[in-house]
Amino acid sequence: MRFARASKIALGAAVAAAVVAACSVPGDDAAGSNKTVTDGPVKIGFSQATQQSPFYVALTDAAEAEAQAQGNEFFHADANGDVTKQNNDVQDLITRGVNVLVINPVDPKGVTPSLAAAQAAGVKVITVDRPVDKGAASFVGRDNKAMGELVGKAAADALGPTGGKIIQIQGDAGGAVARDRREGFLAGVSAQPGITVVDGPYCDYTRSKAVTAMQDLLQANPDLKAVYAQNDDMALGALQVLTENHRADVKVFGVDGLMEAVRAIASGDQYIATALNDPNAEGRLAIQTAVKVARGESVPEFVDAGTNLVNKSNAQSLQGESTFAAGE
Structure with a gap:
């Protein structure tokens, strides 16, 4: 198991899952409430479902870059498509004292133990790309x-x-x-x-x-x-x-x-x-939302990263050097 943080030091595990609903909620009432950070850097734990997809590689990289840009600490682990490993990763992250968890669940139902562990430890949770039924302060993704x-x-x-x-x-x-x-x-x-x-x-x-x-x-x-x-x-x-x-x-x-x-x-x-389906924008939004949640701010239960159709009429204008196209 490998952890990475914004300083690029190897550490040791990752995150669990989160929820979706329909209105704004305080960041501290859905996934623990005693880890609120009022000042200083936020310790963010990110559990990625897999790194076997270019999309998820880009999402993880963008999340780490955003955490670095804000001066926060970033720890992540790759579950490699294994929900048991993901649950173990999340427990390890909690042990490391993260203030908030960002989870892309391998299996939204299978990460229930992670959500329960986060709740018990007072660690706030958001999910990214894949929602869970309950247990998270926010879901960052697309329709x-x-x-x-x-x-x-x-x-x-x-x-x-x-x-x-x-x-x-x-x-x-x-x-x-x-x-x-x-x-x-x-x-x-x-x-x-x-x-x-x-x-x-x-x-x-x-x-x-x-x-x-x-x-x-x-x-x-x-x-x-x-x-x-x-x-x-x-x-x-x-x-x-x-x-x-x-x-x-x-x-x-x-x-x-x-x-x-x-x-x-x-x-x-x-x-x-x-x-x-720009993973860079989604990764940045996930970290921005996680930081708000960690600081006890209210966030929407669904943060929409947005989409648009690409066809012959606009494909030329969307070309660039990034792995994925960004919105116009």
């Missing part, structure tokens, strides 16, 4: 249904009244993000009754798994008209297979605003659209 629906509407427009078959490459089985992006996309394409969406396998948001899956999907579905992947990394894997098989007729849609996808949208006619 993944809205993101999926934006892309679904773009797919409906691109295929038109004739419709056709769309293969959906999914994220993680049982994950709230995957569920919401699926439901949003289905709502978006519903305006075109000629469209049929076929669920493909779960590829855990990784390109290599999507490449393998797409090879089989293309062979089994030669009549497909489009591919929708629940993140751009998987969509780019699908695009790779389509290119290798000379299937320029199949349109591609993703989510997240990965810069590689934005460039593909700007320069070609096959990758049609994605939805912005």
